[in-house]
Amino acid sequence: MKKKSLKLSNLYLLLVFFLLYAPILYLIFYSFNEGGTMNEFTGFTWEHYGAVFEDTRLIRIALDTLRIALLSSLFATTIGTLGAIGIYFVRKYKAQQALLSMNNILLVSPDVIIGASFLILFTVVGFRLGFLSVLLSHIAFSIPIVVLMVLPKLQEMNDAMITAARDLGANSWQVLTKIILPSITPGILAGFFMAFTYSLDDFAVTFFVTGNGFSTLSVEIYSRARQGVSLEINALSTLLFLVALFLVIGYYFIQRNQQSKKLLTKNQARVVSTR
Amino acid sequence: MSQAIIEFKEVTKKYGEETVLKNINFSIEKGLFYTLLGPSGCGKSTILNIIAGFTDTTQGEVKLNQKSAENLPPNKRKINTVFQDYALFPHMNVFENVAFGLKIKKMDKNKVKEKVKEALRMVQLENYETREIVEMSGGQRQRVAIARALINEPDVLLLDEPLSALDLKLRTDMQYELRELQQRLGITFIYVTHDQEEALAMSDEIFVMKAGEIVQSGTPVDIYDEPINRYVADFIGESNILKGQMVEDYRVAFGGNVFECVDGGMKPEEVVDVAIRPEDLVLVPENKGCINVKIDTQLFRGVHYEIIAYDAEGNEWMVHSTHKAEVGKQVALQFESYDMHIMRIGETEKEFDERIEAYTEEGNR
Amino acid sequence: MNRQARKYFFIPYTLWLGFFVFIPMALIVYQSFFNIQGEFTLENFITYFTSSTYLSMTLNSIVFALLITVFTFLISYPTAYFLTQAKNKQLWLLLLILPTWINILLKAYAFIGLLSQDGSINEFLAFVGIGRQQLLFTNLSFLFVATYIEIPFMILPIFNAIDEISPSYISASKDLGANQWETFRRIIFPLSMSGVRSGVQAVFIPSLSLFMLTRLIGGNRVITLGTAIEQHFLVTQNWGMGSTIGVVLIVAMFITMRITREKKKGRHKE
Numbered sequence: 001m002k003k004k005s006l007k008l009s010n011l012y013l014l015l016v017f018f019l020l021y022a023p024i025l026y027l028i029f030y031s032f033n034e035g036g037t038m039n040e041f042t043g044f045t046w047e048h049y050g051a052v053f054e055d056t057r058l059i060r061i062a063l064d065t066l067r068i069a070l071l072s073s074l075f076a077t078t079i080g081t082l083g084a085i086g087i088y089f090v091r092k093y094k095a096q097q098a099l100l101s102m103n104n105i106l107l108v109s110p111d112v113i114i115g116a117s118f119l120i121l122f123t124v125v126g127f128r129l130g131f132l133s134v135l136l137s138h139i140a141f142s143i144p145i146v147v148l149m150v151l152p153k154l155q156e157m158n159d160a161m162i163t164a165a166r167d168l169g170a171n172s173w174q175v176l177t178k179i180i181l182p183s184i185t186p187g188i189l190a191g192f193f194m195a196f197t198y199s200l201d202d203f204a205v206t207f208f209v210t211g212n213g214f215s216t217l218s219v220e221i222y223s224r225a226r227q228g229v230s231l232e233i234n235a236l237s238t239l240l241f242l243v244a245l246f247l248v249i250g251y252y253f254i255q256r257n258q259q260s261k262k263l264l265t266k267n268q269a270r271v272v273s274t275r
Numbered sequence: 276m277s278q279a280i281i282e283f284k285e286v287t288k289k290y291g292e293e294t295v296l297k298n299i300n301f302s303i304e305k306g307l308f309y310t311l312l313g314p315s316g317c318g319k320s321t322i323l324n325i326i327a328g329f330t331d332t333t334q335g336e337v338k339l340n341q342k343s344a345e346n347l348p349p350n351k352r353k354i355n356t357v358f359q360d361y362a363l364f365p366h367m368n369v370f371e372n373v374a375f376g377l378k379i380k381k382m383d384k385n386k387v388k389e390k391v392k393e394a395l396r397m398v399q400l401e402n403y404e405t406r407e408i409v410e411m412s413g414g415q416r417q418r419v420a421i422a423r424a425l426i427n428e429p430d431v432l433l434l435d436e437p438l439s440a441l442d443l444k445l446r447t448d449m450q451y452e453l454r455e456l457q458q459r460l461g462i463t464f465i466y467v468t469h470d471q472e473e474a475l476a477m478s479d480e481i482f483v484m485k486a487g488e489i490v491q492s493g494t495p496v497d498i499y500d501e502p503i504n505r506y507v508a509d510f511i512g513e514s515n516i517l518k519g520q521m522v523e524d525y526r527v528a529f530g531g532n533v534f535e536c537v538d539g540g541m542k543p544e545e546v547v548d549v550a551i552r553p554e555d556l557v558l559v560p561e562n563k564g565c566i567n568v569k570i571d572t573q574l575f576r577g578v579h580y581e582i583i584a585y586d587a588e589g590n591e592w593m594v595h596s597t598h599k600a601e602v603g604k605q606v607a608l609q610f611e612s613y614d615m616h617i618m619r620i621g622e623t624e625k626e627f628d629e630r631i632e633a634y635t636e637e638g639n640r
Numbered sequence: 641m642n643r644q645a646r647k648y649f650f651i652p653y654t655l656w657l658g659f660f661v662f663i664p665m666a667l668i669v670y671q672s673f674f675n676i677q678g679e680f681t682l683e684n685f686i687t688y689f690t691s692s693t694y695l696s697m698t699l700n701s702i703v704f705a706l707l708i709t710v711f712t713f714l715i716s717y718p719t720a721y722f723l724t725q726a727k728n729k730q731l732w733l734l735l736l737i738l739p740t741w742i743n744i745l746l747k748a749y750a751f752i753g754l755l756s757q758d759g760s761i762n763e764f765l766a767f768v769g770i771g772r773q774q775l776l777f778t779n780l781s782f783l784f785v786a787t788y789i790e791i792p793f794m795i796l797p798i799f800n801a802i803d804e805i806s807p808s809y810i811s812a813s814k815d816l817g818a819n820q821w822e823t824f825r826r827i828i829f830p831l832s833m834s835g836v837r838s839g840v841q842a843v844f845i846p847s848l849s850l851f852m853l854t855r856l857i858g859g860n861r862v863i864t865l866g867t868a869i870e871q872h873f874l875v876t877q878n879w880g881m882g883s884t885i886g887v888v889l890i891v892a893m894f895i896t897m898r899i900t901r902e903k904k905k906g907r908h909k910e
Contacts, residue, residue, distance in 0.1 A: 010722070016715065019788070020739050023788070024742060026750055026753065026754060026760070027746065037758075038754075039756075079652045082650065086650035108841070108845065108897065109890070110846055110849030111846070111849065111866075112869045113889060116873050116882060117664030120664065120671055124667060201743055203743075203744060207852075207870075208874070218744075221743070221749060222856070229756070240743060240746060244738065245738065248741055329815075348814070348819075355816065356811070360806070364809060365831070366830045375826070379816060379818045379822055
């Protein structure tokens with residue numbers, strides 16, 4: 001009886017996973033369709049991939065998206081890591097909790113609120129919407145994720161090490177670079193990765209603060225999808241799927257090298273649960 | 276002789292390639308306190324898990340009340356467990372934890388209240404019903420775990436190293452309490468521990484285990500006085516163990532001398548282990564005892580001095596004495612023939628028993 | 641580290657807290673008191689709380705978010721539970737996480753194709769004899785796609801909560817006479833509630849504010865709080881009203897957090 005129920009549960013899992021993947025596989029499948037629609041597969045072709053690479057506007061937007069993701073995650077990782085260290089060294093429990101709650105405001109806020117409030121901010125200070133406003137927004141919403149990834153590593157760190165280092169004559173800068181940073185590196189890397197993917201994925205915030213001249217892939221896909229099906233988007237999504245796959249695998253291995261296999265899912269869930 | 280309520284017949288357990296239990300045989304009688312004693316990883320917890328029904332066997336038969344226990348799930352066994360980490364449910368308070376088993380049986384609410392009260396009184400935790408588990412100390416949690424198990428009136432209570440998380444003083448107190456509780460209730464206790472003092476203090480019968488096998492079983496006194504081999508002698512209490520050679524029955528040679536002893540039944544010239552407990556050794560002036568030694572170091576242990584000395588052959592001797600010795604002095608060790616315990620190398624428990632039976636009849640000890 | 645250095649490191653983060661957390665939040669509240677003519681007034685709030693359109697839109701949005709949360713929960717809980725029992729947990733989890741790393745726009749776009757008039761699902765419906773239906777731009781399709789998108793965010797926290805339950809609790813429950821179902825009902829489910837709470841938070845709040853899906857999949861039939869905000873900010877340019885709805889959304893967010901907050905028992909005292 002036990003065996004049987006086990007099989008049923010596996011069946012259920014397979015079904016759920018099939019549903020999760022069906023739309024993605026569907027997109028990929030039709031990206032090779034000679035006919036122009038997502039309905040009838042008339043024959044195999046690479047033509048839509050060719051179209052993607054010939055579409056200079058799309059290529060430019062893709063590169064812009066990547067630029068934003070890379071820059072914003074680098075800045076967010078730096079500021080977030082220093083922030084996490086700062087929060088960690090706040091010795092009063094209540095003050096620390098208050099700081100953490102403030103840190104998490106942007107994580108739990110709906111995207112629309114973040115987008116709308118940033119839009120007001122940029123308008124009030126007279127900042128022109130475009131590349132910089134998008135970059136600043138992405139840095140802003142990525143910082144709390146980095147803090148959340150780095151803080152647990154700090155808490156795992158043995159405090160006596162810092163005391164020992166100081167005892168042996170290290171100054172603050174040496175303590176930071178020789179003791180603290182090396183022991184929280186996995187958290188920093190995880191934070192960087194999460195920030196990177198959040199930036200790549202973001203649609204809502206960007207949509208509010210992007211203005212006319214500048215666009216990211218999400219916004220571009222949105223405007224194209226509103227006009228209906230175009231297999232060029234399918235081809236693009238296959239490419240993006242490969243990028244995501246690559247990132248997940250890369251992230252997985254980084255985490256795995258840091259001993260704990262569970263970390264990946266733990267971190268993910270931690271961010272998800274405060275999304 | 277009362278009937279066995281648990282019986283293991285040639286039980287073997289393997290996890291993949293690894294054998295954790297090898298051909299285990301024993302039977303458990305009603306109303307006694309049993310201890311499975313051995314270092315961690317020797318398979319004692321596996322035996323407990325098999326009895327509780329959490330683990331199945333690879334080979335062999337397990338009988339509960341003369342009936343095969345195969346396919347009998349844990350919830351259908353009249354056996355309860357006190358877990359090593361107590362496994363008290365964190366989302367329930369003390370009352371809910373203790374009442375758990377009765378609620379499962381759908382017992383009448385008032386009756387549950389009454390029984391929980393009684394069970395908590397039994398473990399000296401009256402009026403703790405509404406406490407949360409985190410508000411309890413280690414010793415209190417332990418009592419809750421015992422109450423939660425005993426309230427179901429099991430035939431057998433399994434205890435998996437229940438005292439290991441407590442500090443020394445509390446541990447000693449709990450030993451008295453557990454033993455007293457067991458005798459009062461008359462329930463069979465099977466107790467798992469790696470602490471030989473606990474085992475000696477509480478048990479009616481001890482199973483000494485090593486690497487998945489039961490090496491020796493018997494009462495605490497039997498095992499302490501007549502360890503079957505070097506492993507048991509070393510594991511239970513302290514021992515001086517020396518290589519010796521049988522000259523003939525009741526005569527053994529070691530440390531450059533031949534001594535009268537009370538053991539026999541070996542082959543002539545057989546190489547044996549000779550064990551002498553440190554508390555059986557008495558220090559006497561040089562040349563007045565059995566073996567001359569030189570005192571090397573001395574530690575004060577509270578109730579006694581622990582003295583380390585070396586004989587002419589370089590053998591180390593540990594002596595427990597209430598009298599202070601002088602480091603560096605030449606003295607002699609005095610012991611009687613019955614203080615020596617001779618162990619054959621590689622002898623099984625069965626062979627050991629048969630031999631002892633044979634020569635005690637003949638020797639009329 | 642000495643205090644001086646600590647402060648120095650902390651500056652960028654504090655600046656971020658000020659400029660990108662507090663000032664924007666304050667601005668959105670401030671903005672909500674301005675009408676479209678730029679006058680300081682309570683007009684927006686009065687309009688909001690007296691207009692049946694706004695109120696029914698809010699109610700609508702809450703109902704949809706609730707439904708999405710419930711459906712997501714119903715599918716996710718068994719999945720999470722079975723995942724904890726599965727042999728290659730880590731692999732399954734990786735497979736579960738992968739779709740969440742794929743741009744949400746692409747997933748929505750896939751459904752445009754799947755659900756369209758001559759899409760694959762309609763082909764299938766025609767094939768089994770039910771006949772083609774209008775699938776895209778309906779309430780149902782919106783619910784379906786939103787649920788689809790939120791599922792992983794519900795599974796993960798529940799999975800983690802169940803996975804963290806010490807196996808000795810389950811042994812203890814069985815030891816005390818509980819069968820599989822009773823063990824689930826009395827031990828596993830209550831102990832996994834923290835995960836359920838996180839999951840509900842992670843699904844309900846974003847569901848209130850979805851606006852892209854309402855346009856692409858819901859065909860503007862479903863108006864959520866998020867859609868309304870986007871409409872006011874980017875289409876009608878009535879930022880005051882948009883901010884007012886934003887304030888309502890923020891309040892709704894805090895209420896949700898309050899409700900789903902873990903009840904403090906003695907166990908958090910430490």
